[in-house]
Amino acid sequence: MKNVSGNKKGRPGAVRSGRKGNKQVGSGGQGAQALEGRKPTPKAEDRPYHPAGKRKAAKDRFEAAKGRHGASSSTQNRTGGRPPARKTDDSELVTGRNSVLEALRTKTPSTTLYIASRIEVDDRVKEILTLANHRGVPIIELMRPELDRITGHDSVHQGVALKVPAYQYAVAEDIVEQAFSRDQVPLLVALDGITDPRNLGAIIRSTAAFGGHGVVVPQRRSVGVTASAWKTSAGAAARTPVAMAPNLTQTLKSLKSMGLFVLGLDGDGDIELDGLELADRPIVIVVGSEGKGLSRLVTETCDAIVSIPISSATESLNAGIAASVTLWEVARRRRTA
DSSP, X not given: OOOGGGOTTSSTTSSOOOOTTOOOOOOTTHHHHHHHOOOOOOOGGXXXXXXXXXXXXXXXXXXXXXXXXXXXXXXXXXXXXXXXXXXXXXXXXXXXXXXXXXXXXXXXXXXXXXXXXXXXXXXXXXXXXXXXXXXXOOEEEEOHHHHHHHHOTTOOOTTEEEEXXXXXXBXXXXXXXXXXXXXXXXXXXXXXXXXXXXXXXXXXXXXXXXXXXXXXXXXXXXXXXXXXXXXXXXXXXXXXXXXXXXXXXXXXXXXXXTTOEEEEEOXXXXXXXXXXXXXXXXXXXXXXXXXXXXXXXXXXXXXXXXXXOOOTTOOOOOHHHHHHHHHHHHHHHHHHO
């Protein structure tokens, strides 16, 4: 048999070279670590990406935020650098008797009231005319074809339309501060990627109906408060502030620093709505679009993802309906708390 030890061209690895500086890399003690066994598994609440860990972190933030609300100086420091309340460029037409009447009742700035000629006058029309005259709003009577043209042929104006200045958006942090200053528990709804103005109008209406304090919409890739949204809200947009978020994820993080819990709605949620235990805490509910749902960054920002139990025969809920159901459940739990 040939002596392998003296053959430098032998099988690779069969001979250990005696030259220094040519040492082969070993396991680095990995095998020894494996023999030691695994360390104890951390508790669920100690794992930052576990739902229980997120809930614990949110509770810690809420406790830390107590006592910080109500100080005007701290509000100014925290809100420094935020863009001011934003206005869009064009005026809007509010159409429909309920929407126009609610806008006039809440003293929404108005420039012109359009009335269809030979309109059937009911109690709402009488009050609309009375309020417009009292506030000095110019009234212009138009033939119905002309009113159809200026409001859009697909608009159901019911013979009345009110021209209002561009909507002035609020700031989300200011809405929360106002709620805390009134000793109320903040409840907001944020929209992630919703582009249908009718969904926005329905969510504004539900927010007002169930004691919510405001709605947050992103500045980009989202619907704004248009005449269609105003009409769908049945006038609730006049008394429910809508905030414009330059960056929704950053705004949600800012609200979290104020002690709010961020709850995202998704069919594959961590917890079901009927098992929600945070209803009595400050909350912002995030609703995603029907097609794409919540975006990745928003999902990672949420403290918990909540699902609504529905029949298997129904694939999903409309965004406006999902928000309404969640708001109702939160309001119900707050009443019984």
